[in-house]
Amino acid sequence: MHRLSRRPAVSSILRANGSRYRSAAAAQSPASSFLLTNSGVEGDTSNKWYSVLTGGSSLSGTGSALRIQLPNGMLLSKRYESTAAESDASSPPPTGEKYEYQAEVSRLMDLIVNSLYSNKEVFLRELISNASDACDKLRFLSVTEPALLKDNVDFDIRIQTDKDNGIVTITDTGIGMTRQELIDCLGTIAQSGTAKFLKALKDSKDAGGDNNLIGQFGVGFYSAFLVADRVVVSTKSPKSDKQYVWEGEANASSYTIREETEADKVIPRGTRLTLYLKRDDKGFAHPEKIQKLVKNYSQFVSFPIYTWQEKGYTKEVEVDEDPAEAKKDGEEGSAEKKKKTKTVVERYWDWELTNETQPIWLRNPKEVSTELYNEFYKNTFNEYLEPLASSHFTTEGEVEFRSILYVPAVSSSGKDDMVNPKTKNIRLYVKRVFISDDFDGELFPRYLSFIKGVVDSNDLPLNVSREILQESRIVRIMRKRLVRKAFDMILGISMSENREDYEKFWDNYGKYLKLGCIEDRENHKRIAPLLRFFSSQSEDYIIGLDEYVENMKPDQKDIYYIASDSVTSAKNTPFLERLMEKDLEVLFLVDPIDEVAIQNLKSYKEKNFVDISKEDLDLGEKDEEKEKAMKQEFGQTCDWIKKRLGDKVASVQISNRLSTSPCVLVSGKFGWSANMERLMKSQTMGDTSSLEFMRGRRVFEINPEHPIIRNLNAACSGNPDDEDALRAIDLLYDTALVSSGFTPENPAQLGSKIYEMMNMAISGKWSAPADHQQPAFSQPQNQEPMEAEIVEPVEAGNHKQ
Numbered sequence: 001m002h003r004l005s006r007r008p009a010v011s012s013i014l015r016a017n018g019s020r021y022r023s024a025a026a027a028q029s030p031a032s033s034f035l036l037t038n039s040g041v042e043g044d045t046s047n048k049w050y051s052v053l054t055g056g057s058s059l060s061g062t063g064s065a066l067r068i069q070l071p072n073g074m075l076l077s078k079r080y081e082s083t084a085a086e087s088d089a090s091s092p093p094p095t096g097e098k099y100e101y102q103a104e105v106s107r108l109m110d111l112i113v114n115s116l117y118s119n120k121e122v123f124l125r126e127l128i129s130n131a132s133d134a135c136d137k138l139r140f141l142s143v144t145e146p147a148l149l150k151d152n153v154d155f156d157i158r159i160q161t162d163k164d165n166g167i168v169t170i171t172d173t174g175i176g177m178t179r180q181e182l183i184d185c186l187g188t189i190a191q192s193g194t195a196k197f198l199k200a201l202k203d204s205k206d207a208g209g210d211n212n213l214i215g216q217f218g219v220g221f222y223s224a225f226l227v228a229d230r231v232v233v234s235t236k237s238p239k240s241d242k243q244y245v246w247e248g249e250a251n252a253s254s255y256t257i258r259e260e261t262e263a264d265k266v267i268p269r270g271t272r273l274t275l276y277l278k279r280d281d282k283g284f285a286h287p288e289k290i291q292k293l294v295k296n297y298s299q300f301v302s303f304p305i306y307t308w309q310e311k312g313y314t315k316e317v318e319v320d321e322d323p324a325e326a327k328k329d330g331e332e333g334s335a336e337k338k339k340k341t342k343t344v345v346e347r348y349w350d351w352e353l354t355n356e357t358q359p360i361w362l363r364n365p366k367e368v369s370t371e372l373y374n375e376f377y378k379n380t381f382n383e384y385l386e387p388l389a390s391s392h393f394t395t396e397g398e399v400e401f402r403s404i405l406y407v408p409a410v411s412s413s414g415k416d417d418m419v420n421p422k423t424k425n426i427r428l429y430v431k432r433v434f435i436s437d438d439f440d441g442e443l444f445p446r447y448l449s450f451i452k453g454v455v456d457s458n459d460l461p462l463n464v465s466r467e468i469l470q471e472s473r474i475v476r477i478m479r480k481r482l483v484r485k486a487f488d489m490i491l492g493i494s495m496s497e498n499r500e501d502y503e504k505f506w507d508n509y510g511k512y513l514k515l516g517c518i519e520d521r522e523n524h525k526r527i528a529p530l531l532r533f534f535s536s537q538s539e540d541y542i543i544g545l546d547e548y549v550e551n552m553k554p555d556q557k558d559i560y561y562i563a564s565d566s567v568t569s570a571k572n573t574p575f576l577e578r579l580m581e582k583d584l585e586v587l588f589l590v591d592p593i594d595e596v597a598i599q600n601l602k603s604y605k606e607k608n609f610v611d612i613s614k615e616d617l618d619l620g621e622k623d624e625e626k627e628k629a630m631k632q633e634f635g636q637t638c639d640w641i642k643k644r645l646g647d648k649v650a651s652v653q654i655s656n657r658l659s660t661s662p663c664v665l666v667s668g669k670f671g672w673s674a675n676m677e678r679l680m681k682s683q684t685m686g687d688t689s690s691l692e693f694m695r696g697r698r699v700f701e702i703n704p705e706h707p708i709i710r711n712l713n714a715a716c717s718g719n720p721d722d723e724d725a726l727r728a729i730d731l732l733y734d735t736a737l738v739s740s741g742f743t744p745e746n747p748a749q750l751g752s753k754i755y756e757m758m759n760m761a762i763s764g765k766w767s768a769p770a771d772h773q774q775p776a777f778s779q780p781q782n783q784e785p786m787e788a789e790i791v792e793p794v795e796a797g798n799h800k801q
Contacts, residue, residue: 109222110251116219120281123227124159124290125297126220127170127273129433131157132301134174134271138238141175148175148238152268157301158351159290160308166282168228168290172303173270176237182246182257186221186233224273225250227281234260235271243267250278291354300359300432306351313348316341359432361402361456365392377406380427381452385409388505391489399477401457405486407493411450411508423449429456443479444486447516450509451486487526494530494544506532506542510591517597528604531597534567534588536576545604551585555620558610561587563595563675564741574661574739575612578619581659586612592679613674613740614667615699617657630654633713634704640716644729645700655701662706663732665740668697674741681743700733708732731757 117123135155142149152173160169177185224231233246243266248255260266277285284290291307298305319340360368360376374386387406394402424437426444444451460474490513494502516527532542537551548559560579564570570588579586589595598609610617631654638652645652650668658664667673672680702709708728715725734750737743744750 109225109253117223117226120226121284121293122297123223124284124293125433126223128157128159128294128298128301128305130220131170131172131174131271132298132303132433134172134176135303136174138173138175138269150238150269156304156306158306158308159294161285161287161290163282163285163287166277166279166285168275168277168285169272170275171267171270171272173268176240176270177235177244178237178240179242179244179257181237182233182235182244186246186248187255224275227277227284228275229278230276232274232276233271234265234267234274236260236267236269238269291352294354297434299355299357299434300429301355302432304353305355307354308349309352311348311350311352312345314343314345317344359429359456361392361404361454362432368392373404373406376404377452380454381406381408381425383408387452388501389489389493391485393485395478395481399457399474399481400459401455401478403453403455403482403485405451405453405482405489407489407505407509408450408452409504409508425449425452427454428460429454430460431458432456435460442475443482445479445483445516445520447512447519448483448486450512455482483523484526487523487530490530491526502532503542511593514591514593514597517600518593521600524601528601533561533594534570534590536571536580536586536588539567539571539588548585548587549605549607552607553582553584556584557607557620558618559587559604559607560584560610560612561589561598562612563589563673565675565678566590569741573613573741574664575657575666577659577661578657579612582619584619589675595673595676611667611673612657614669615653615697616669617666619656622656627654630704634702634709637709637713637716638702640720641700641702641712641729644726645733648698648733649700650697652700652702655703658701658703658706660706661703661739662708663700663702663736665733665736665742666699666701668699671697678741678743700736727753727756 135157138148139155155173158171160171161167162169228250230247230249234243235246236243243260245258245260246255247258284293287307287309291309294305294307319342357376357379360372370390373390373392377383377387377390386409388409389407391405392403394400423439426439427437428435428439428443443455455478457478460478490505493505496502510532513527513530516523517531520527528545530544532544534541535543535548545559552559562570562573562575564573567588567590570576570590576586587598589598595611602609634654638654642649642652649665655664665674704710704713712725712728712732715722715728719725731750731753734744734753738750
């Protein structure tokens, strides 16, 4: 509850607020105050005066009797047994004074000019948009009031520059403004004349469908002060007989309005903006610069935009003849003298239409030919090759926008440049006015950043400068629909009768889609059918997952794959031996990103992806009796090999995946594969401390049918401590490391072991043992046949001494 203030405070409030409160008090009671006696509190017998304005709702006290003694002797008393909440609910809260926010105009203008826009060149976009709105307003109003147009029915925007004096003039034939409209629109910051016009149309229910008005925030005009020290606005409304001039300067808190009195500056209708550029921004007064900005930002404004350009044409002119040459020709007495001429370029200035390209996304897709789509693509994105595919669509409903998307023939950023999501491939327009092409994944995810196109919407959530697309539910919905259309377009390429079309696409953008498997789980079902890989049955061409599933054996439950650095390495890996015998197809993942992409997919059409280089490989058709017999026969050998290898392997098992190789080293089910371990070691910024943890367990699998394993099994049974047998186990492990795709920890030691085994294998095979060799002269019986076979007898005799 609110405690009533004492008399001095009330008196000060009454003095501060003036007669307004006194008159209000008089209207309520003949007395402006009353005496309150608090008899419910012991020791407090003082009388207190309170203003009648505060009302009984402000009395405080719980369980206290309050007595009000009025001047005429009447006594009012009431016992209060209420809480604060009950008291507030019983009567309305006291009303306070309302104040309006104030602003320091010069500071506000400084913020608008210097803090709102990040790029100075957008001033022309904003001013052209204002001119376009003015023409649209007049065109709309002229439907019901044809007299507004009078004799001038053409709508256009003209931009003229004076580069010597640094002046830019923008003239439109739109609605113009009256004196009061100048004060309301240009004199009131953040009041949008366009927004006000649209509200009036909505209230009158005469909008009648789509409108092309661009303005929204009411600050676009002040962007002129980004580049100009002084701005002069001369305007003539068809509703007024007079033309008025508004003039303002940068960093000023005031402006002037006067009537136009100079006859040469009178315009029939519309508005003329004259910008006197700052010293550092006089480059915007060059005609070429203005033309470039118009084509970039306002290329698709619905009204023609003319710029004042210097032109030229060639003509032949006579050349004055040198007197000496004329005298010489006269002496020669030539009968006919041909006059000499030269070609010169005659310069002149004239208006040139700058926005010639039409926004074909506003047309019906059935009316636009493929040639027009390709021409628009080349002109808009400065491309010289035709796109692989295009998609023109209109989205209606909760979010309405039009768009044309393209798949470029060649990746412009290169195959390896997928890190930077900020591309300039999507051009965003709002009501045909270019807003931005610098996005950080708002409209397309990073893996689809190669898609090019235009998006045009009438109601996007932009910031005031119209440079930044704000995050909102509308943007998320738009992004989802754009991504869906992009996938439909790519799917159309994959279903083309010409297989080379998609192979060309995959060669350029395959890695992008694989990146999508990692970053976009929501679209796995759309990405997976587009993936392509080599396989054990298609080493020369790529196949899709749909084709793989169609070729699966009836009893095959999983999709098998092996990750390697090349197709050659993958097809020669020992992991593939038993699968090749069973004619099971295995995908070859030869790109570094392939393995991670497949691991994120996990399955396709209810078929799990299985890495054949990892433990617990199930190939079906298990023979339990045979496995039991093999374990009994080679169980002791497995333990013997494990004891020798120690912590290098987690276990030694009998393999079901080998047919010709003696052994193989497989990775743990949840650890890195050999290929992934190799890739992680090669990372520039990799963390070596995590290698040991992520490497996981390694299982040494042996092939019991191989002669080497059978010999070791015999050695284990007969002489398990034989040094040669133990060295054979070490060499077998090191060899399995290499053949399985791992990197040996000590390559030099492996090399010495191989040399030692080679020496043992070939020793004495082509030559006699070293201890039995003697000099050649001591064995003439062996020397004669060697001489007869290798050299001529004469030469042999010459060698003898």
